[in-house]
Amino acid sequence: MYNYMYMYNMALYHKQGHCVITLRMKTAVIAAVGLLGVLCQCLRTEAVITWDVVRQSAANWTGSLPCGEWDCECEFRKPKGCCCVAKPLFELEEATFMRMVGLWDKLTKLTQDIDDCMGGRNIAFTAFMLPTSGCFGPFTRNVSIPYQNITLNQGYGYNAALGAFTAPHAGLYSFSYTVYSNVGPANERIYYKVQLMKDGLVVASSWEDNREDSEDSATQTVLLHLKQGNQVYVELVSGRSLCGDTLGYNFFSGFLVYQLAEM
DSSP states (O other): OHHHHHHHHHHHHHHHHHHHHHHHHHHHHHHHHHHHHHHHHHHHHHHHHHHHHHHHHHHHOOSOOOOTTSOHHHHHHSOTTOOTTHHHHHHHHHHHHHHHHHHHHHHHHHHHHHHHHHHHHOOEEEEEOOOOSSEEOOOSSOEEOOOOEEEEEETSOEETTTTEEEOSSOEEEEEEEEEEEEOOSTTOOEEEEEEEEETTEEEEEEEEEESSOSEEEEEEEEEEEEOTTOEEEEEEOTTOOEEOOTTOOOEEEEEEEEEOOOO
């Protein structure tokens, strides 16, 4: 009986001891967790306090702040929400805009140069005498031939009222003319002379004076350097005549070969 009581007391003692140990361990764990929480809160508070101190120190600094290209005034001394790279971005935007303006000006000038060049090249004309069974001439003085049937007049350099071409631009021009006359019956005298003129000076001429041919023609082509405003025309020499051109063979034409700087 005594042995059973002894064994029961020993078992009860060990169980109580185990409970005490377990309770102590739980208490130690809770204490450790609480201590860690307190330490973390302290560290966080310390970090916030440290950054506030740095920020306040920068705000109170009276000298220049070593921020490089960044805007320290914006970062430390102005309200939240301001863009600290506003100035560099504005300068970049301004530089980009000015470069685009420059490119646009260059593009506009290039377009104008191309238009001037192409506009200068688009100079050409062709004009014919009106068909007639009669004669043009003879006259007592030299008379410019009126080529009134205009089939081409690019650049509007040819004036039908004057029978003359006025150069819109300085350059090298090509001019051609054909003179034709038909006096009709055999043994009639065919008698004409025409001259290509540049500002009153003879450049080229074609003539015919015989009774062997009642019908004849001639063609001339020349290249001329012209200044702006120079005039070129074809004139019939006094005392001569052009007859029987019922199909409009007499014509005068010209075009700009290439443009030149004012000579």
